[in-house]
Amino acid sequence: MEKRGKLRGFINSFWYCGKLSWKAAPFYTLLQLLFKSVQAILPVAVVWLTKEILNCLMNHDKRSGGMLQGLFCLLLLVYILQAVSRHVINYLDGMQRDVIIHYIESIIAQKAAAMDVEYYDNPKYYDIFENVKRNSHVMAGVIDNCMMCIGFAVSVISCICFLKEVLPFYAALIMIATIPVAVSQHRYTRKIYRWGLEHTTSERRKGYLYGVLTERSYAQTVRLFGIGDYFTEKYELLWKKLFEKKRNIIRKKLVWNLLFSIMPEIILICATVSISRNVLAGKNTIGDFSLCLGLIAQLTGVLHGLVSAVMNVYENNLKVEYFMSFDRFRLNKIVSGNKMLETPVKIEFQNVSFQYPGTREYVLKNISFCLEPCKKLCIVGENGSGKSTLLKLLLRFYEVSEGTVYLNDLPIKEYDVNSLRTAFSCFFQNSPNFAFTIKENIRLGEYDMPAEDCDERERHALRLAGADGFVDRLSHKENTYITKIYEEDGMELSGGQSQKVALARMFYKRASVLLLDEPTAALDPKGEHELFESLKRECSGQSVIFISHRLSNVFLADEIMVLENGKICAQGKHEELLRSCMLYKQLYDYQADKYL
Numbered sequence: 001m002e003k004r005g006k007l008r009g010f011i012n013s014f015w016y017c018g019k020l021s022w023k024a025a026p027f028y029t030l031l032q033l034l035f036k037s038v039q040a041i042l043p044v045a046v047v048w049l050t051k052e053i054l055n056c057l058m059n060h061d062k063r064s065g066g067m068l069q070g071l072f073c074l075l076l077l078v079y080i081l082q083a084v085s086r087h088v089i090n091y092l093d094g095m096q097r098d099v100i101i102h103y104i105e106s107i108i109a110q111k112a113a114a115m116d117v118e119y120y121d122n123p124k125y126y127d128i129f130e131n132v133k134r135n136s137h138v139m140a141g142v143i144d145n146c147m148m149c150i151g152f153a154v155s156v157i158s159c160i161c162f163l164k165e166v167l168p169f170y171a172a173l174i175m176i177a178t179i180p181v182a183v184s185q186h187r188y189t190r191k192i193y194r195w196g197l198e199h200t201t202s203e204r205r206k207g208y209l210y211g212v213l214t215e216r217s218y219a220q221t222v223r224l225f226g227i228g229d230y231f232t233e234k235y236e237l238l239w240k241k242l243f244e245k246k247r248n249i250i251r252k253k254l255v256w257n258l259l260f261s262i263m264p265e266i267i268l269i270c271a272t273v274s275i276s277r278n279v280l281a282g283k284n285t286i287g288d289f290s291l292c293l294g295l296i297a298q299l300t301g302v303l304h305g306l307v308s309a310v311m312n313v314y315e316n317n318l319k320v321e322y323f324m325s326f327d328r329f330r331l332n333k334i335v336s337g338n339k340m341l342e343t344p345v346k347i348e349f350q351n352v353s354f355q356y357p358g359t360r361e362y363v364l365k366n367i368s369f370c371l372e373p374c375k376k377l378c379i380v381g382e383n384g385s386g387k388s389t390l391l392k393l394l395l396r397f398y399e400v401s402e403g404t405v406y407l408n409d410l411p412i413k414e415y416d417v418n419s420l421r422t423a424f425s426c427f428f429q430n431s432p433n434f435a436f437t438i439k440e441n442i443r444l445g446e447y448d449m450p451a452e453d454c455d456e457r458e459r460h461a462l463r464l465a466g467a468d469g470f471v472d473r474l475s476h477k478e479n480t481y482i483t484k485i486y487e488e489d490g491m492e493l494s495g496g497q498s499q500k501v502a503l504a505r506m507f508y509k510r511a512s513v514l515l516l517d518e519p520t521a522a523l524d525p526k527g528e529h530e531l532f533e534s535l536k537r538e539c540s541g542q543s544v545i546f547i548s549h550r551l552s553n554v555f556l557a558d559e560i561m562v563l564e565n566g567k568i569c570a571q572g573k574h575e576e577l578l579r580s581c582m583l584y585k586q587l588y589d590y591q592a593d594k595y596l
């Protein structure tokens with residue numbers, strides 16, 4: 001029953017790969033199939049032609065001369081075909097491989113981009129992705145292996161057709177002798193693959209340690225703290241542990257394969273003795289002798305090749321099954337509604353509580369507040385009090401656990417997720433910039449903006465973010481690449497400059513609500529002051545929710561919300577809160593004292 005299940009799985013994978021190959025590269029797939037089949041028959045043709053030539057040479061009759069010429073011509077043709085098909089197959093292999101890998105990587109990238117943010121919170125999902133990413137190159141080989149199987153099978157059948165006339169017993173024996181090798185290969189292929197699956201997390205950890213030692217972002221910290229050796233040691237230890245476990249399995253596989261692979265060789269020598277006796281007894285010709293030896297050697301080789309190719313397909317089959325399940329795997333718990341969000345936007349939280357998926361603690365508890373359109377809300381609170389989480393709920397990166405978020409008096413779930421996110425423009429802590437020019441970085445804020453609006457909007461965004469000054473001083477201005485990794489005349493931005501570019505991207509997008517999470521963390525006091533002045537002066541038509549530890553900026557807000565351990569501890573205007581909220585007064589005094 002289980003065997004039937006495995007066979008069905010194998011056929012499904014085979015079929016799936018065929019379809020994948022056909023979708024990715026139909027032309028190359030067809031040609032590969034054709035040339036590999038032709039290539040499989042040619043060695044048998046050589047052996048048969050050699051037999052005929054030998055028989056002609058032994059006969060010495062009148063017809064032999066003409067026949068010999070014909071046979072030599074045929075042999076030449078076969079040799080030429082062998083050479084041509086070898087080169088064509090090499091070419092097709094390379095092309096098909098590239099196209100298929102690209103096709104698979106596109107599928108993975110598109111899928112990753114469509115996943116919910118929750119994917120990044122769970123090591124299980126990383127493992128799934130890591131496995132398919134790592135195996136995408138192997139996947140490309142599966143089609144090749146399938147075709148090799150077909151080619152070897154054609155060779156085996158043609159060898160047996162000839163051999164069964166002369167040495168049927170030995171032909172059967174060689175076939176039987178291959179079974180133990182196949183079983184052992186199958187067993188250990190499976191073991192090694194399972195081992196790989198079980199150790200994906202450790203492999204990822206090893207990759208991470210290697211990354212710390214080699215990647216630019218860690219370079220300064222590693223040198224500053226002198227922790228290169230510490231990481232190297234950790235990396236080496238993990239590698240050794242993984243390698244030793246894997247080596248044990250591979251060694252056992254080697255021992256069994258060595259034992260079993262001797263059997264076909266013994267049968268080969270027995271067959272040689274047997275046909276030699278037949279020749280001496282006059283039962284067979286010298287041509288038959290050559291044919292038998294050639295075919296038996298050929299059969300032993302192709303059977304070995306067939307077992308390897310089948311095992312390769314089998315190993316790939318397991319990976320293909322994994323890829324198939326990945327293809328079916330969706331992490332889209334966020335179900336989109338179909339209403340379009342109109343602007344301006346009224347935001348309301350009613351008794352909202354939230355736990356991150358897979359955790360028990362409530363990060364937000366019973367949050368209720370309302371922000372009328374075009375009003376400004378400042379959220380303050382200690383680290384970990386749930387401020388950023390609140391913004392993530394608003395963008396539907398996660399579903400609330402309890403309560404409801406309303407936008408324009410309708411539950412947030414009723415809105416189309418894309419239309420919802422279009423209404424918001426955000427700056428998050430550590431918002432990344434991309435390895436492009438400043439211009440591209442900013443325009444990615446709304447990359448489908450009509451071309452006639454782009455220039456003006458870009459200048460506006462640069463000014464609001466306070467980035468226009470330093471950008472204008474650059475020799476290539478906004479066309480400057482903000483990395484040296486790919487462009488020699490690119491530049492590395494300072495932390496503050498980089499933050500300003502990310503802020504400009506946020507301002508570039510024509511959104512109804514701006515969400516700013518610690519927007520001034522890397523800015524100097526002047527930059528910080530200018531940013532809040534811009535927000536006040538130029539964003540009167542937009543709602544703004546900003547998280548800030550610098551309480552000197554709260555003057556911008558119509559309302560201040562103080563969060564403590566996920567609960568609203570107080571809400572109101574600055575003066576009110578100074579009087580009524582101990583935590584707020586403390587936070588304010590810590591900073592005010594310094595200035596005084």
Ligand code: ADP
Pocket residue numbers: 121356359363381382383384385386387388389390
């Ligand atoms: P704040 O912005 O106020 O500093 P956050 O909203 O980022 O705080 O985090 C609130 C709490 O939620 C913290 O205890 C943090 O550890 C936890 N947290 C944040 N992100 C996740 C996550 N993806 N999974 C689990 N817990 C998280």
